[in-house]
Amino acid sequence: MxxxxxxxxxxxxxxxxxxxxxxxxCCVALPFTRSADFAIDKPAGKPCPNLRTDSRCGIHTELRQKGFTGCTVYDxxxxxxxxxxxxxxxxxxxxxxxxxxxxxxxxxxxxxxxxxxxxxxxxxxxxxxxxxxxxxxxxxxxxxxxxxxxxxxxxxxxxxxxxxxxxxxxxxxxxxxxxAGVGRGSKKDRRGADLMGARLKGADLRGAGLRGAYLIAADLTGADLRGADLIGADLRDTDLTDADLTGAFFLTQPQLNAARGSAGTKLPESLTRPGHWTAER
Known part of the structure; x- marks a missing residue:
């Protein structure tokens, strides 16, 4: 079998x-709004000015420096x-x-x-x-x-x-x-919780339900997120330095790309450590 x-x-x-x-x-169909993620406004259906005729990005290697961080975290x-x-x-x-x-x-x-x-x-x-x-x-x-x-x-x-x-x-x-299979830990259901900027350094979040939680700019340095459900959690600028995400599930690469972390951050085997984590330190 x-x-x-x-x-x-x-x-x-x-x-x-x-x-x-x-x-x-993605460079044509989707809209951009001038913000910390995008340097310009662009309506849906209009090509980004950085899109070349060969369908490649003209500033691909400089997206973060040029103010297009949103492009680097999209998948x-x-x-x-x-x-x-x-x-x-x-x-x-x-x-x-x-x-x-x-x-x-x-x-x-x-x-x-x-x-x-x-x-x-x-x-x-x-x-x-x-x-x-x-x-x-x-x-x-x-x-x-x-x-x-x-x-x-x-x-x-x-x-x-x-x-x-x-x-x-x-x-x-x-x-x-x-x-339910996670041993100890809070296992608290924080689905959709507003945790923007929350100070959760070293927090025991094993088995926590963080579906759709707003963790923007939250401090999760050294937090234990083993076995946590992170589907749809907003991790923009979340500090995952030295956090343990081993066994965390429904976590995607775009979420990691939007966060901050370090060489000491432990990740699920299926995901890749973002290059900017090292470059920004």
Whole structure:
């Protein structure tokens, strides 16, 4: 019998962004608002002035220095190349009519949401504590992946919010099973909590539920986050110096990229230490 974790781990490779196979959709379809994350205002559907004709970023190596930190923490989970190469058959948004380009821009965020759900579902299938849910999780994974293969017209009409709610029920049950298996720790449910700027240095947050929590600029230096649920937690400028995130789940690379950390920060094996953590120290 094939192991449950095998297919999920193999298929996760399809959820890694391949900018070389995309037509710079995130640089055109999405809006920017002048802020600490973006140096300019840009409406949805208008190309970023830094986007070159070859669909590459003209300031890719200087994004942080030029005031485009928001670009460095964004990840489409592979939706860009899916929409560019599969949904629209390799047709550049520059090649068709304005209506065709707009359809591509409308479909991109829908597929991006579906790909993010695929990421969480695949991770859930690798979690031993979620074994009782693996059949349901695999079914949800297959149904979600099937949706990403729909036509542009079908994707444009898809109620992705309703699908997210359906999948979220399974992810919540997964979280409960995972956190119940954590030994000691607070296991406190801080779902959606406003913890902006909170002083949580050295806090014992093992098994804590931090789904959608606002941890912007919070001090989590040396905090113990083993086995914590971090799905959707806002980690912008959160200080994770020397924090222990071993076994933390539903944590994504974009979340880490938005945070601050150090060589002493312990991470889940599936994630990569952001390069700017060392550069900024």
């Amino acid at each position: 094939q192991e449950d974790s095998g297919p999920a781990e193999d298929r996760r490779l399809d959820l890694e962004a391949d900018c070389g196979a995309c037509f710079g959709l 489409c989970f592979g939706a860009g190349q899916k929409v560019s190469q599969l949904t629209f058959g390799g047709r550049d948004w520059r090649e068709g009519t304005r209506e065709q380009a707009q359809q591509m821009f409308d479909v991109f965020p829908v597929v991006r949401q579906l790909h993010e759900l695929l990421w969480y579902l695949q991770e859930a299938l690798t979690l031993p504590a979620a074994q009782p849910l693996h059949a349901d999780l695999r079914d949800a994974l297959d149904r979600t992946e099937h949706l990403t293969h729909r036509t542009p017209e079908e994707l444009g009409e898809l109620d992705v919010g309703a699908h997210r709610q359906e999948v979220n029920v399974l992810l919540l049950r997964t979280s409960e099973l995972m956190r």
